[in-house]
Amino acid sequence: MHDDRVLIERRIARILRERLRPAVHGADVPLSVGAWHAPGEPVPVADALRAPYRPARAGEAWGPAWGTSWFHVTGSVPPEWAGRTVEAVIDLGFATDRPGFSAEALVHTPDGAAVKGLNPMNTWLRVADRAAGGEPVDLYVEAAANPLVQGVGSPLGEVHTAGRDPLYHLRRVVLAVFDAPVWELVQDVEVLTGLMHELSVDDPRRWEILRTLQHAFDVLDLRDVPGSAAAVRAALAPALTAPATASAHRVSAVGHAHIDSAWLWPLRETVRKVARTVSNVLTLMDSDPGFVFAMSSAQQWAWMQEHRPDVWERMRKKVAEGQLLPVGGMWVESDTNMPGGEALARQLVHGKRFFLDELGVETEEVWLPDSFGYTAALPQLVRLSASRWFLTQKISWSQFNRFPHHTFWWEGLDGTRVFTHFPPVDTYNAELSGAEMAHLVRNFADKGLAHRSLVPFGHGDGGGGPTREMLARAARLRDLEGSARVEVEPPARFFAKAFEDYPQAPVWVGELYLETHRGTYTSQAGNKRGNRRSEHLLYEAELWAATAAVRTGHPYPYDDLDRIWKSVLLHQFHDILPGSSIAWVHRESRETYARLAGELEAIIAAAQRALAGDPGAGGEVVFNAAPHDRDGVPARGASRVGEPQPPVTRTAHEGGYVLDNGLVRATIDARGLLVSVVDAASGRDAIAPGSPANLLQLHPDLPAEYDAWDVDHAYRNTVIDLTDVEVLEPVADAAVRVVRRFGRSRVTQVISLPPGAGRVDVDTEVDWHESETFLKVAFPLDVRAERSAAETQFGYVYRATDTNTTWEAAKYEICAHRYLHVTEPGFGVALVNDSTYGHDVTRTVRPAANGTAGGTTTTVRLSLLRAPRFPDPDTDQGVHRMRYALVPGADLADATREGHRLNLPERRVPGDTEVAPLVRVDHDGVVVSAVKLADDGSGDVVVRLYEALGARAAARLDLGFAAAAVTATDLLERPGGEAPPFDGTGVELALGPFQVVTLRCTRPQGPLE
Structure with a gap:
């Protein structure tokens, strides 16, 4: 019987391949x-x-x-x-x-x-x-x-x-x-054979389909396929009309084409890919009014508006008819690990606003099938953008642990929950095959509790979209015995049904960490630096331009800022910022970042000149956009040059040097390594005894696959410590210069203590010419930390430093923004940086003489550079500059402040005017993430701030300008939420942990103050 079945199946496959398909x-x-x-x-x-x-x-x-x-x-x-x-x-x-x-x-x-x-x-x-x-x-x-x-x-x-x-x-x-009848016959056979092969050989339905196909092909005239096609279809009809069971899984099939905005092709080619794909989709819509297609990434819609107005007009018509569906609400399907909080908010602002302004559609789904992990900040931003649902598929790629749900509530940093779905079909490029339908039914994790899932179908990555064959399969699978029931319908309808079906879905708390593609935190370091610098320059440009507009009437550059933001957001796409695109893409991105930096510097300089007063008066105005503690310079303001700080001293010591600024004493040994960093306030040495810090380490880096994407855990098995020093010398400003050579590369570091700051700065330049090599820098800390706190968007995320479970062990490479902080009761240390995202944290126990624990070393490492050879064979070759700093005795407020300071240095401009802050917050744990004029051109001032320490905060926001009213808004600056009490000069705020608040300050009509 088995041999009979196999022979029949082979005959069916051959006839389909050699007779039916060619006859179409x-x-x-x-x-x-x-x-x-x-x-x-x-x-x-x-x-x-x-x-x-x-x-x-x-x-x-x-x-x-x-x-x-x-x-x-x-x-x-x-x-x-x-x-x-x-x-x-x-x-x-x-x-x-x-x-x-x-x-x-x-x-x-x-x-x-x-x-x-x-x-x-x-x-x-x-x-x-x-x-x-x-x-x-x-x-x-x-x-x-x-x-x-x-x-x-x-x-x-x-x-x-x-x-x-x-x-x-x-x-x-x-x-x-x-030949339409032959084509229809091909679809009949493909659906039945696909379903048959996925059914168990013990399932009578499999044998029923096999015998029906066998009989039907006996009817087929191999010399006249078109002439016999109708008779063959009639013989197949009983197998195709048998209805699905009442308990069959329900599938909402949504036409889709996941088009990477750049990947193995440059941006200019994506514009053409979108035009090709959308043209295909529109053609299918004309022939099938029940077909719907969900298209994300407002940038791709905007490209059609700009470059293909003929296609754009057809798109608008199909949107109005309900067949072409904007989804996602973001400017692009961005990476969510590395964009800063404000940038991630602007992804939603610019995406949703485009769909609202150009198409009159309020998108409700955040649609990110292919990003490489999802920040715990997202649920709050989803809801603050007036969205309701979240969809991804990529978590199915995790290497070690299977995610336990496909439909669930995702709870973010602040406690906000968003209804979330992972399609169990495990692809965002489904073809609606029998194999896919059988897989999703077997794979669905919430059986017996939920009864439906979503399938995005259509060729993607490089585009193409759904085909008429896929729609034919959907029609045949609508109600077919042995299969899930398939209905083509919009994602909004799916989510409404899924929510009604499973309102008490389980809750997942915290980030959705992807257990693969960890190398993307480091690949293409030039991109990472360009992104970080662009985000902070945009913050400064908006702040100082808004201040100058309010104070002096200086023109606010609405159009320039809008254009620059959109360019930065585009380059946060999940194959550009992560460094996983071809060389062409990354060359252009570096050129773009350099051009945007020049434009932003010009905007900042123009605004500060307008504020600084008389440049010939012999004075100097200090502009500082970084947050400060309550005793420091006011946040978000400028002042005349203040009191000088105590001097930094440098003394020779055993072949090395000791630096001391009264807050920190750092000892550099003859190898140019940090062997002691003492916090003056506590007297504690942050460096573990016998373990030098600022230790550069090399690892071989050849992952099993996905070169630019992955870092395999086995890389840690081999390490080379870079301790040989070529140059160790004092330099101006009481700093020390260290030069090392290894392989074909050279590293130059300047170690210094900023006056009045409790940190050790390391300014690093690497002329990098290695291949398939991972460069890290280690800081072994004398701290027993059970977890690390890594800055993420609008807060931080805790991760365990142990490997008790496979979930913890899988996080051997983690993402952090401006700081990573570790602590034990009474003493903490932060490592802050200006352009690095990849980190790892491990613990070892130092033995004492009697066998007991002599202390715990928590080693924090920054991932500086990689050198994968695919898809860009010359990844990261050349000169890189990066800055990082060790902050001993730091709590989370210190880590937050010093991380900002490293990324937002002071600016000094000739002038004679003291510029009061436009806004000022009286709480160390409340951080302002944006000060700008409202996007609608009204002249209102918009302030976005957040609680950064994970605690409740009662704070006052003082306004340095006249305001008629202050209202709470959503991310798009529309009224929403409870209005804070306003007394004419400021507002009292009661913030929950990690809460993000957007305030719109309405300015009175009349002349500028």
């Missing part, structure tokens, strides 16, 4: 083809339509990597095909079996309007539903020779190194008769 497009005639190869970058459609075309033929080579070729395809429908359905079939020589990673094309009419995309899984274009015969065919095909970038060291990821040899050959350009 039967008779064909060649089309005439002209070719024009665009020089360099893609050209506007209008230019291509006027270009000189030369004759081309099947088999002709075209397309050097990243090149664009245009093909003019002409012909006419043969008269004898009258009454038949006719399609153009255009195969450009596609190199893979999936779209988005090979040649792609967009078909245009002679007037330049986009019609439909072409890719390896979608080579057809409808010419006539019912031909009259003689219809002319006149098409322009914009073909992109996108290479499949694969393999370590591939030069294809950079246009300058990819070469000029053609990658593709024209394979087939024909007019063909589309």
Whole structure:
């Protein structure tokens, strides 16, 4: 019986492959083809339509990597095909079996309007539903020779190194008769065979399908497939009409195309990918009014508005008709580990506002299927953006622990909960196959409690979207025995049903840590630095521009700030900021960050000049945007130069040096290593005895797969300590310079103590030329810390320092923003940085002479550089500068303050005016994250602040300007929440732990004060 089954299944597969699929497009005639190869970058459609075309033929080579070729395809429908359905079939020589990673094309009419995309899984274009015969065919095909970038060291990821040899050959350009009955038969067979193979051999339904297929294929005339297709379908009908059981799992199928805004292709190509995909989707909508497609990333919609107005207008129509659905509410599907709190808020602000302003749609889902872990700050931001639901799929990639739920409440830092769903189909590129449906039913973690899940279907990553074959499967799986029940419907409808079905879903508290792709916290360090610097420059630009506007009437640069924010948000996409894109993408991102920094510096300088007064008066104004303790300079204000700080001393000591500023005493030994850092207030030495700090360490770094993405835990098994010193010398300002060489690289460090600051600064420059190597810097601390506190957006997250469970052991590389803090009762230490995100924290016990514990060393390490070779073979090669600092005796308030100070240095401007703070907070644990003018141009001042220490805070926000009223708003500056008490000069705030509050301060009409 087993051999009989196997033989039948093989026969079915062969007939499907060799007889049915080839018969879908039967008779064909060649089309005439002209070719024009665009020089360099893609050209506007209008230019291509006027270009000189030369004759081309099947088999002709075209397309050097990243090149664009245009093909003019002409012909006419043969008269004898009258009454038949006719399609153009255009195969450009596609190199893979999936779209988005090979040649792609967009078909245009002679007037330049986009019609439909072409890719390896979608080579057809409808010419006539019912031909009259003689219809002319006149098409322009914009073909992109996108290479499949694969393999370590591939030069294809950079246009300058990819070469000029053609990658593709024209394979087939024909007019063909589309045989609808044969196509329908193919869909019948594929659905039944897919379902059959997923059912147990002990399931009678499997055998029923097998015997039905066997009988149906006995009816098939192999010499006349079209003529016998209807009879075969009739024989299959009983297997396709058997209804699903009442308890069958319910699937909400949502058309989707997860298009990475950049990855194995540059940003400019994503614009074209979106146009191709959306054109395909719109074509499907025209033929199937029940089809809905969810599209995230407002940036991608904005690209169509800017670059393809013809496509944009069709999109607007389908949005109005309810078929094309904006989702996500974010500017791009960003990384959520590394963007700062304000940036993550602006992702939602700019995304949701675009959909509201341009399409009149209030998105309610935060849609992030593919980011590499999810910050615990997100639930609060989701709700503050007036969104209700959260969706991701990526957690199914975790390597060690299976997440216990697919539908649940996710509770964030502050206690906010958001209803969340992980599609159990375990892909955001589903094809609605029988295998996928069977997997999601088996995989669903909430069986017996919940009864439905969502499936995003459509080719993604590189685009393409749903196909007509997928919609055919959905129709057949709507009510089919042995399968889940499938219904194509909007995600909002799914979430409403899921919530009604499972309102008492379990709760997951804290971050959604992804147990893979940990290397993304470090890869492409230049990107990380560019992002961090851009975020802080934007903060300063808004603060000082708002202050200058209120104080002096200086023009507020609304449009420039809006544009710059959107550029920074774009580059936080989850394959750009994480460092997992091709060389071309990262080269452009570094250039963009440099350009934006210049623009922001100019905005800041102009605002500060307007505030500083007479530059020729001989004075100097100090502008400081960092928070300070209550005895320091007022937060968010400027002043004349204050009292000088006590001097820093440097003395020679046993071949090294001792630095002392009265708050910290740091000892540097003859190897240039920190062997002691004493906090003067407590007298405690932060460095563990016998274990030097600021110790650079090298590890081999060749993960099992996903080079730029992953850091495998086995890397720790091999380590080289960099203790040889080439130069150890005093430098100006009582600092010490240390130079080391290793391999082909060189490190220069300047160790110093800032006057009046309780920290040790290390300014590091690395000329990095290693390969597949991980560079870390270790700080072994004499602290018994049971957990670490890592700054995240609008607060911090605790993580255990032990490895008692697999969940804890899996977090061997963690993300932190400006600080990582460890403490024992009575004494803590912070490590702060200006551009680094990757960290690890481990504990060891120092034995005493009698075998008891002699003390605990908690080692905190910063991950400085990596050197993966895929997808960018030259990742991080070159010069990098990074600053970090050790803060002994620090509590969380100190860590927060010093982290800000390292990222927001003072600025000194010639002038004679003391500038009072625009706003001032009287509580060390309350941090202002934004001071700006309202986005609507009203001139109102918007202040966003948060409780940073995880405690309740009663704070007063004083306003340094006249305000008529202060109201609480959502992130989009719309009224929402309880208004705080306002007494004319400030407001009293009662903040919960990690609470984020946005206040809109309405300024009175009339002249500026």
